Amino acid sequence: MFAKAEGLLRAMIGDQANFRPGQWEAIETIVSKKQRVLVVQRTGWGKSLVYFLATKLLRDQGSGPTLLISPLLSLMRNQIDMANKIGIQAFMINSANRQEWEVAEAALSENKCDILLISPERLNNERFQKSVLPEMAGRVGLFVVDEAHCISDWGHDFRPDYRRIVRILQMLPKGVPVLGTTATANDRVIDDIQHQLGEGLIILHGALDRETLRLQCIRLAKQSERMAWLVENLPKFHGSGIIYCLTVPDTQRVTEWLKRNGFNAEAYHAGNDTEIDRPALEQAFINNEIQVLVATVALGMGYDKPDISFVIHFQRPGSVIAYYQQVGRAGRAVDRAYGILLSGTEDDEIQDYFIDTAFPSIQSMREILDALGRHETLSFDELLSKVNIARGVLEKALKLLEVDGAVGTAYDGKPLYFRTPNPWQPDTERIERVLALRRAEKSQMQSYLDHNGCLMEYLLRALDDPQPKPCGRCANCRGKGLSRTVSHNLVIQAENFLKGISIPIQPRKRWPFGLFPEQKRVIPPELQNCPGRSLCYYGDAGWGKLVRSGKYSDGHFADELVEASLRLILHQWKPGPSPSWLTAIPSRRHPDLVSDFAKRLASKLGIPFLPVLVRTEEAPEQKTMQNSTMQARNVLRTLSVIGNVPSKPVLLVDDIIDSGWTMTTTGFLLRSHGSGEVYPFTLAQASGRNINP
């Protein structure tokens, strides 16, 4: 069998190829012994080769197709092409390629599919269960679980769906081999996986060192300093690379800054920006048509571009495991690559936010179960209109409750959620454990920043590499590295850039579900707002910090903010037909804060400030309203229009925009009372809901 496997290997990747240490061992354990194997090897070692060859050998023995479960299928196209070289037919089923499902089903029913790639959530999908599984008559010849560290709570990106995979593997009768693969798992993660998948699991653990990688850490407190550093140092790197940021707005700002400075850079994230075509960006980056990809962790697991020569972190990631996985993308097929960690003052704040919002509150979970318990089934929108929980949190909570077995899903054109009869208790112990781990990981990364020994050795030790030793390549081993200082001029330019960018406010076109149950959800176009602008992200670099101190410490917005707003409106935005009057969202809690700012802005613009809006009752703070229906209802209930509303275009001013429902409903009120076009303007946009990758 070895000779046959070697022949296949050479057909796949070339006449001279030999197995790397561990590859044949893994294949043999799967194919001959039908056992369960966990392969821990760095990315690029050739895990896919193991499961492709094992699949081929098993299929030739008459086994059923391999079922490969991976969270990132979009990145596997090139691997599928590789499999085709040894006559393996691979098919993929995910939520984005419904049109290809029938092809895959047909191939399965004719036994022509050798390997089926699915995302973890497919396992619980009704169509998958009702049409795909029966087509393969359940003959799974081999289970492959990609990114197996997700099985463990101790893994850095625990995914609820993986708990489901574990239960499936626990119920799997013997005789079906299982292969788990991961590039990043320390001993604790491996022990946990072994505990969950059974003592029979065989671990094949390789060395994780990447011998081409040169590591360095640089602290630069301000964003503007790090942006200046990028402009000064990027030209020193050859080839292409990735800059990782923690938030979507950061990727956008850094990209824009780099473009202005003549770099070929693009932003990559999973925010709700419709202009981002991630597969196209991935392809362009692989083809080296993009030099710098400025990405969130959305550019994640499994992305395999061999010739990445640098990975720079604009902010500090949450854990060594996450950092090593990201930095380890560099230097696979190049002789020399750089992994530079920049770190600033905002890092802790952002990491704490991620930790604090990692789990929906127990109260939210109970609220959801109560609402579902009163009904047979509810659609997502129906459920959302019955609970005071933000859309994103509801999605996360439902996923957790589903994996807990407290909520089930049925399909009737769309997913319908229902309460199962399984009991549910919040697993506070588990939550505490995970949160404590996240905090420990955070401090382990903080120590990495200031470590003065070998940086690679530090990382490998943290990952329980079998043989960590000083690398001789990192900035600490060599005693030199890239510059830690930046030119003052460039920093000033970056600061001006940060203050000069504005953020669009997209008008909403539909009412939230359930707000006006008897009416259409479309807002009539003549009652919608025009596109608007915000000066900055709240609390961020640029103007964001000044807005925060104005709102929460000074009780007054500085004149600098009036000037900046004026410049933005007159020189950058230039709304037309231009607004001929101005009004502001009133607040009973802080009656003067916004109106005082609005009056100063109106006088600078040379247009009248008209207080036509009043609060009829004290409204609960909009940010305590967690979803669209509740927010829009809150505004409509507490706000009304008095006096004469001019039929001319109006600038509608508020301090911070969050969900946008205050602006949408107020604009709707103004237009219903006869005003002209409504242009929303706010000092800041809350980045909280936007911060996720």
Place this chain on the structure above:
Amino acid sequence: MILSSDSQVMLLLCSHLGLSSDPDTAPFTLHDWNPLARKFQTRSLRPGALLDLSEQDLASQLDLSNDEAGRISRLLERRGSLAIELERLESQGIRVLTRADENYPLRYRQRLTDAAPAVLFYAGNRELLGQPGIAVVGSRTVDQVGQDCAAYIGNACAWSGSVLYSGGAKGVDSISMKAALEGRGTAVGILADSLERAIRVPETRAALMRGDLCLATSYSPNAGFSVGAAMGRNKLIYALADYAVVTASDVEKGGTWAGATEALRANWVPVFIVDYSDMPEGNRALLKKGGVALPYPFPIDFAKFPDWLSAQAVQNKSKPTQLGLF
């Protein structure tokens, strides 16, 4: 839910889990399974041993034709989808029992022997299956008498701590179950179809969660209604109870008639027939076939109904049978 390999094999061979509704290789019916189970017994094998046998070994060790061995081997191949299906069911609150399970209801083993279903799916409190109780049987459409009977028996069960057994269908079944559960009694519904849907009804779900209810079926949890299944599960209602009450039956036709005559023949439990002046023809005929009369209006307060049943019942002559067939 960690299943023994014996149960895994029984699910692979005897259930539709992971198969299409019209699969190329049909799973085993009881008629197919029982002879195989006997072969295990004479060879001192457990069903789980099948997981380790190749198709050739199957044929030689169990003395099977190549066709039979091939069929078993193909059914056993779907281990992967079995695991996926079981996980999905469990996460919805549905669990399984097989004849290889020690928790499998003893009354089925004793009373039904070979006819005991190989596989049961259930939600809720499994321990209710086979606890002392009264089965109620009747039609989906009920008149005033039917409603009275259903409510009376449901109340009697709640009051006396007996389990109310029914088919979990509309009419007599649901009225009696509602009465029993509202009185904080317990109930078991043996469904012929749609277990997955049934457990989503809010009141049902609440009773399942309290542990007051168990819904079970020998058919796939997502099976649609079929007359055959509705007939086939009748024996599963009778065989769990201590007494059965038939409220109304057609004569020589319909599920109630078929089930009641079967129960009278098999003599699993005393079968009471509601007896009143303008009762349906079927009731009259069942009384002639050995049914015990239950006069309507009822002769006694519902609180004392179980004692009354026990006094009236002709001694149940069913003899204990050998146990242990998978």
